[in-house]
Amino acid sequence: MVVTYSPAGKDLYIYLSNVDPGEATRSLPEVPVRMLFDHDHQWIGFEIIELLDDSTVLDLGPALGVARRNAPELTIEHDEKRRVATLRWAAGDATIVLPWDAILDFDAKDQLIGVEFLFSGALEIEGRLTRLAHQRI
Numbered sequence: 001m002v003v004t005y006s007p008a009g010k011d012l013y014i015y016l017s018n019v020d021p022g023e024a025t026r027s028l029p030e031v032p033v034r035m036l037f038d039h040d041h042q043w044i045g046f047e048i049i050e051l052l053d054d055s056t057v058l059d060l061g062p063a064l065g066v067a068r069r070n071a072p073e074l075t076i077e078h079d080e081k082r083r084v085a086t087l088r089w090a091a092g093d094a095t096i097v098l099p100w101d102a103i104l105d106f107d108a109k110d111q112l113i114g115v116e117f118l119f120s121g122a123l124e125i126e127g128r129l130t131r132l133a134h135q136r137i
Helices: 061-070
Strands: 002-006 011-015 026-037 043-049 075-079 084-088 096-106 112-118
Touching: 043 096, 061 075, 061 084, 061 112
Parallel strands: none
Antiparallel strands: 002 011, 011 112, 026 043, 026 096, 043 084, 075 084, 096 112
């Protein structure tokens, strides 16, 4: 997993592989997520909600193979009953859960290869990333 973060641009991108995954062939914008923070207000992961606003249901279970193989630092779970895929990089209880949106990027084999978050206004992410090793761009 490689994380790039730009404080100036207020965006953070999580590549779900340490090797070059290649270009995304499909992107899905405005996917609802739940941001998970611990008691110290540190970001520890997120849940991707598979039920979209237009009533489309994503089935991310089969799309998580690349992430499972190439991002061993992540705990990845897919709950078909709740229609949620959870990606976490730190253990512990999520004491703060905030609704947000993300952009999901898929490769030609329909594998999830990246997730992009845009931050402004309501959620200030600066200072909440110590649980997540990252590279600044």
